Structures are given as structure tokens and as C-alpha cells.
Amino acid sequence: MQTRPLFEHAPYETTFSATALEVSDLGVALDQTLFYPTGGGQPGDTGSLTMPDGTTVRVMGTLRDPLRRSVIWHQVEGSEIRFSSGMALRGDIDAARRHQHMRMHTCLHLLCSMVAAPVTGCSIGHEKGRLDFDLPEMTLDKAVITAKLNELVEAGIEVRSYRTTVAQTEAALQMSRTQGVAPPTLNGEVQMIEIVGVDVQPCGGTHVRNTREIGRVVCEKIEKKSAHNRRVSVRFA
Template sequence: MSALTLQTRALFDQAPYQHCFTARVVAVSEQGVALDQTLFYPTGGGQPGDQGHLLLPDGSAVTVLDTQRDPLLRAIIWHRLEDGGAGVQVGMEVQGCLDWERRHRHMRMHTCLHLLCAIIDAPVTGCSIAADKGRLDFDLPESTLDKERITHQLNELIAAGLDVRAHELPAGEYGSLLEMTRTRVPPPTTQGMVRVIDIPGVDMQPCGGTHVRNTAEVGAVVCDKIEKKSRHNRRVTLRFA
């Protein structure tokens, strides 16, 4: 299979709650191992790449240290393996399993950051997600943000048990996408489509990340810090309670 036709089917979009999958190795390089399909989410949108392991035909397991999209051919997802993936060969059938606890915490925090967007009416200039915390940077020259108020508003939305839905829009509808986008980074497109996360009545944003099905799954959170990073930048950091 040539590099021009090589691509990885993104199972994490259709099955974000699935833990394991079977796939075939389609490429091995210094960047890692590419599979014909994967549940491993690649680093993007502030969300870290998934970790876990690949189970090889001989029964041995190889640790997946990180997952990244190819910088040029975005349809290819590389799995960086421990020891360079020695023994993994093209054509080999493997079983992949996520570090599910870590992934699920990313899903919970990513969804919570969408709720934060709904509370703070300002453009987002940066995002970072970890297993225990997350933060957004807002373009706010003057800040009246209050940690206790943000904590209270977030936990109200979480406790409301709001559905979190995902659907796709044609990238050609870029005008309408710009209207809903709070970030200053163009929304990611895959095969001419843009994935949209919709919390009806609360927030709707183009987003390629993984999310929980309902806000109640996020659990209690705390607004941990509000920092002035520059004249026009306020950083809001959240953590799980």
C-alpha cells in the first residue's frame, strides 16, 4: 500500500467507549506503527494521544507510548511503541487495548471544558487536557472571573445530566462553523467533513476529541486557578474534585 492510499480508520469517533479492537499492521517506520483501523485517539485539540498496548500473534504485548497523526498525511495515525516495536511487521494482525481509565478521564475533562466555554463568553486561545486537570486560555483583556462562581456553574451543568451528541457537517459550511467556533484555530477536517460536539442549549463546537455521552458522567470539578498570562490572556484551570 502506497503512502498516498494509506489511511487509518478512526474507530474512536464511532466507538469512544470501546476498549479493545483487532487491526492489521499496514506500515512500520521510525514514526511508529500504522494500523488499518484504531481506537487510539491521536494527540490533537489539546487532548493527549492514547496509550495502551498491542497484543501480537505470539501472545506478547507491546506498550503503546503515544499516538500521533502523520504531520503531512493526516489520514495516517502512528502508534509509537516501546523498544521501537521490534517484532511488529506489516500484514500482522494485532489486538489493541486502551489504557481505558486514562482515556475516560480525558473524555470527562474534555467535555467539561466545553461546559466552561459556555460559561465564559470569550474567544479561546489555548487548550490543554490531562488525566487529572484541564485548562483553557481566553482572550480577556479585563477579567471579572471568579473561581467559586465558575465551580458552582460548572457543577450545576454537570449535575443537570445533559446529553452530549456528536455529528458531522460538510467542511463547505465553513461560514456557519466560524460562527460557532470559539477557538482561533480552524476546525479539523477529515475527508471533507467537520465533527461537531453539541450539548443542546448549552454549547456547540467543532471538535475532533472524545467525549462522554452525558454531562453527569464528568463528575464533580473545581475551578483551581485563574491566571493572567498576558495583557489579553486569562488561563482557567480545572481539576476533578
Template sequence: MLAMAIPTRPLFYEEPYQQQFTAHVLAVSELGVALDQTLFYPTGGGQPGDKGCFLLPEGCEVAVVGTQRDSLIPSIIWHQLEDGSSAINIGMKLQGCLDWKHRYQHMRMHTCLHLLCSIVDAPVTGCSIATDKGRLDFDLPESSFDKEHINHRLNELVGAALPITTHMYPTDKYNNVSEITPTSAVSSPAMLGMVRVVDISGLDTQPCGGTHVLNTNEVGKVICAKIEKKGRHNRRVTLRFA
């Protein structure tokens, strides 16, 4: 229980481009393995959890196939292992290695969806991110945009090489945080009394718990694959990497 009271240090925010780290095991359970710090981003906000592996002291490698926050203590992050956790003990020091290609694709697409928010002026009601595509659902009864317009504007913003920064704010300064976020389906990401805000050079500013690239140019060329009507008030916009 003592270990479970200690939050996992989110290295994925501090060093989003780092690919390896060392950590100590806090807990082992049917939920997976909890560490004192990790680069593995946990599933949330439409972004899948990271994958990779652990290198154990005796030299063997264990695959990490998923990562999620504890449902009762969100500051604790569980790592699910392919072959269970029988070889891992509390207090053990291990090395974690990200599947970097998998993570970086998510970073690029998540940032691209923020660019899409700056183009479509409507509340977001749903989000999904994959390594090759992503989509947003908008609360928009009638669509006033088309694929050609979105394609042109998105790639224009990517080519503008806009810097992306993140800031942490106390939650008491963002009691009305919904006023600056387009997302209406989920609550703003608050952790340990702080809200993380992602800013794309003043173009788009919103609370977000996901991982992002540092410049829009890293997103690369994208295309608007389709625009669909999902119910009376929902329009789904799906993007793909070109």
C-alpha cells in the same frame, strides 16, 4: 506507499467507550506503526494521545506509549511503541487494548472544558488536557468572573445530566465554521472533507476533534483551581477533578 494512501479508520469516534479492537498493520517506520483502524486517539486539540498495548499473534505484549497523526497525511495515525517495532510486520493482524482509565479521564475533562466555554463568553486561545486537570486560555482583557461562580455553574451543568451528541458535516457547509466556535488559536478540525461538531444539548455547539462522554453527569464534581492573568489579553482558567 500504497499503504500510506489508506486512511486509518477512527474507531475512537465510532465507539468511544470500546476498549479493545483488532486491526491489520499498514506500515512500520521510525514514526511508529500505522493500522487500518484504531481506537487510539492521536494527540491533538490540547488532548494527549492514547496509551495502551498491542497483543501480537504469538501472544507477546507491546506497550503503546503515544499516538499522533502523520504531519503530511493527517488521516494516517502512528502508534509509538515502548520497545520499537521490530516484532511487527506489514499485514500482521493484532489486537489493540486501551489504557481505559487514562482515556476516560481525558473524555471527562475535555467535556468539562466545553462546559467552561458556555460560561466564559470569550474566544479561546489555548487549551491543555491531562488526566487530573485541564485549562483554557481566553482572550479576555478584563476578567468579570471568579472561581466561586465558575465552580457553582460548572457543577450545576454537570448535575443537569445533559446529553452530548456529535455530528459530521461536509466542510462546504461550514465555510464559516469559526462563527460557531470559541477557539481562535487553532483551525476547526476537518478530515477527509468533513467537520465533526460536538453539541451539549444546545448549551455549547462547536467543531471539535476530541473524545467526549455521552452525558455531562459523567464528568463528576470539578473545581476551578485558579484563574491567572497571562499577558494583557489572556486569562487562564484551570480546572481539576474534585
């Protein structure tokens, strides 16, 4: 059993049809889904599932199966809800929340391209996000980061998503600032996100098509979290 990840090829779509494959304590697994599962610092999508009788059930979160990574579970509200294998469903994601995550995730890729240091942590929210860098010295400046980020945003740079084969996984790792984390490999392939002429990274998240879509941002703060950890937080202006 596996779930076809529609969000990889259609991140702007918000409604889809699917069939329930399995029901467990983890939620409902579908044959295909637009709901992005929690991972890579990006929260899982929320939204709703509509049953054949018109009953709408709220999806509180989405995650991958811890062992079967190709299976995606939709965590639904209400223990009294009854799904069954083979049931036809309509899914609707919270489009506004998803788009905020797409904008911020792409923004953090721009930030990553500006700091020549390994990334040790990431968190993406619908209003702000942050990256942790392995930097022993405080060499970053909020005003400089804000100016450079907005310059790249306003340049309107194309953002591409594509997959590489398992044979190219090693090359993908060499391009990654997250050297200590394995790239998002599924079915022998690695998904890559390329901000043309700026950055190429293995990444399984959802992104906007053009940097201009991010909108203006502000580097809110830079924190020293440890001797070798600098946390850079950004938010939408």
C-alpha cells in the same frame, strides 16, 4: 493509506482488531484504531498492541502523520520489536486514562460556553485541564465558575457527536470560540460536539455521553498570563 478512526464512533470501546499497514520511525500505522491521536489539547491514548505470537508491546503515545492526516501512528516501546505490514494485531487502550480525558474534555466545553471570549489555548489532563481566554480584564470568579460548572454537570445534559459536510465548514467556524484555529477537518468533513442547549463546537476529541458523567469539578485558579490572556484551570473534585 489511511487509518479508520474507530474512536470517533465508539469512544467507550477499549479493545479492537486491526492490521498493520506500515512501520516507520514514527511507529506502527494500522488500518483502524481506537487509539485517539494527540490533538486539540487532548493527549494521545496509551495502551498495548498484541502480536500473533502473543507478545504484548506497550503503546507509549499516538499521533497523526504530520503530512498524511488520515494516518495515525502508534508509538511503541522497545526498538527491538518487529512489526510487519499485513500483521494481524489486537489493540487495547488504557481505558481509565481515556475516560478521564473524555470527562475533562467535555468539562472544558462547558467552561467554554460560560465565558464570552475567544479561546487561545487548551490543555487536557487526566486530573485537570485549562483554557486560555482572550480577556483584557479580570472579570472571572473561581467560586462562580465552580458553581455554574457543577450546575451544568448535575443537570445531566446529553452530549452528541456528529459530522457536517465541507459546505458547512464556514458555519462551524462561526460557532467556534477558537476562531484563530481551523476546525478538525478530515476527508471533507468537520466533527461537531453538541452539549444540547448549551454549546456546539467543532472538535475532534472524545467526550462523555452525558454531563453527569463528568462528576464534580473545582475551578482551581485563574491566572493573568498577559495583558489579554486569562488562564482558567479546573480539576476533578
